Amino acid sequence: MSSRNAPSSPKALSAGSSSFYTQRAALINDISLAMEHVLQNINKLNRSLEGVITVGNEFGAVEALWSQFEGVMAKDETAEAEKEEGSEGEEEERGEDSGEEGGGADGGEVRQAKTGRNRSGSRGR
Structure with a gap:
């Protein structure tokens, strides 16, 4: 101290x-x-x-299962969309070949209004 x-x-x-x-x-x-x-x-x-x-x-296994389910559902949606686009293209060809109206400008507008897509397959407006 x-x-x-x-x-x-x-x-x-x-x-x-x-x-x-x-x-x-x-x-x-x-x-x-x-x-x-x-x-x-x-x-x-x-x-x-x-x-x-x-x-x-x-919860890891549950998350993996849901991810797999989501992937399968996404594949199904894209397959359905491609199938619909393919069937629309066939209908157009049949309509134009038989001389029916509907393949013209009015038909394209109706198709675009129904599907939201124009003739080229891209979204309109």
Whole structure:
């Protein structure tokens, strides 16, 4: 201890240092208890996170199944759209060959209104 902070009498020195050491011991004890609580709570959090990850991993198979289903449905939709476009093209050819009306500008507009597509197959407007 430095001479500035030292008490003037030996009695004051022993009384001041004993209260300091008792307060210090109490604070150290409080800190160690708080650290034990923090450690326990971190362990609880770790177990909870492991449980969440386990549950999330259980949904992996379900997610894969839905992805596969989505892929199959997308393929079916594109196949149906191509099939519809092909049948429309055949109807146009039959209509033009037999001399029926409907292959002209009015028929194209009607087809575009029904399907949202023009003669070239691209979306109109």
